[in-house]
Amino acid sequence: MLDLRLYMLQRLSAMLMAPFVLVHLGVMIYAIQGGLSAGEILGRTRGSLPWFLFYGGFVAAASVHAAIGLRVIAAETLGLRGRALAVLTWGVGAVLLGLGMYAVFAVTVPA
Amino acid sequence: MTQEHDTLEVSVWRGDADRGQFETHRVPAYDNQTVLDVVSWIQQQVDPTLTYRFACRVGMCGSCAMTVNGTPRWTCRTHVNKVLKDGRLDIAPLRNLPVIKDLVTDMDPFFDKWIRAGGAHAPSASRHDPIVEISPQSEGRATADAGIECINCSVCYAACDTVSANPDYLGPAALQRAWTVVNDEKHGDRQAVLDTVSAAGGCHNCHSMGSCTMHCPNDLDPLGAILGLKRATARGVFKRRR
Structure with a gap:
């Protein structure tokens, strides 16, 4: 069910997510100190390559990490194996990546 | 020192891979007694068809492991008084392995x-x-x-x-x-x-x-x-x- 490749992907994606989460929370708390409207936020993120790379990387890491984690849970608790397990893993990863990147594009692509 | 009148309530798993049930016996309690002693007493005194596996009785061969009160243990070196719960012992075959008969699993x-x-x-x-x-x-x-x-x-x-x-x-x-x-x-x-x-x-x-x-x-x-x-x-x- 888990081989070395999937194990490493899950660990490395977790290592990436740790700073992403901390920066995300830190910036969020810092940014709203003086009150910040949605328009002002979008004014800063739209057209910003660094924010696109930051949240794009975050979404990619989260998709990989969650897909592998759910794969293990599905295999061990629901008994899924073989093709069904592969479809679930890739499906979860694709849906999370799709939804996440949709949001990332929405806030970073210039209006 | 033997305690002649004390007994243990021992439930032992009887069955094969498809079905089975616990059978309960009263077994004499002694001051020094292992779980394997209890199983052997049942086999020798009550029911010779009870099937279990052991060899060395000194913790060397690794053949006598069973589930005792829900915990996997080597029965030859597990003293009854350390695992007894309310005067009871539940003895079952090891988990995660197919049961051949009674307390014997396919290794x-x-x-x-x-x-x-x-x-x-x-x-x-x-x-x-x-x-x-x-x-x-x-x-x-x-x-x-x-x-x-x-x-x-x-x-x-x-x-x-x-x-x-x-x-x-x-x-x-x-x-x-x-x-x-x-x-x-x-x-x-x-x-x-x-x-x-x-x-x-x-x-x-x-x-x-x-x-x-x-x-x-x-x-x-x-x-x-x-x-x-x-x-x-x-x-x-x-x-x-x-």
Whole structure:
């Protein structure tokens, strides 16, 4: 069910997510100190390559990490194996990546 | 000193792979008595058809493991007074292995995985080569020594929830053997063992819950061995890319 490749992907994606989460929370708390409207936020993120790379990387890491984690849970608790397990893993990863990147594009692509 | 009038209430699993039930017996209680003594008393005094497995009775052979009051144990060295609950004993076959009859499980899956994990020795020299000197104090030898006292009783395998959830998982005993081999300088192909335990069903499926180490009757540390395999294989990923 888990081989070395999937194990490493899950660990490395977790290592990436740790700073992403901390920066995300830190910036969020810092940014709203003086009150910040949605328009002002979008004014800063739209057209910003660094924010696109930051949240794009975050979404990619989260998709990989969650897909592998759910794969293990599905295999061990629901008994899924073989093709069904592969479809679930890739499906979860694709849906999370799709939804996440949709949001990332929405806030970073210039209006 | 014998306590003639005291008895234990002992429920023993009777059945095969398809069905079965617990049968309850009253067994004389003694000051010094192992769980294996209790099972033997039932077989000798009450029901000669009760099937169970034992050989050495001194914790060497690893054949008498059973589930005692819900916990996997070597029964020959488990004193009744240490595991008795409200004067009762529930004795069942080991978990995670097919039941042949009563308290006897089919150990084939356990030993097959031991081999599948790369547990067999691969020689690195012939009898004509000089014997390589290996210091007992060397790090690899000390690590290998930590695992070689395994008696293959399958207590860790029965205690492992990951084995229950994932029958393909090699399990703690087989992986501990693999870690021993990986640290044995005289083994012919240690990288092959690391590759074997990196496949599906290998060491990376372990959730580090530690039931194996907690229940090992010989106080070995299969969890530590599995963590060693995880570290070695993860390091290998970066080394091979260079």
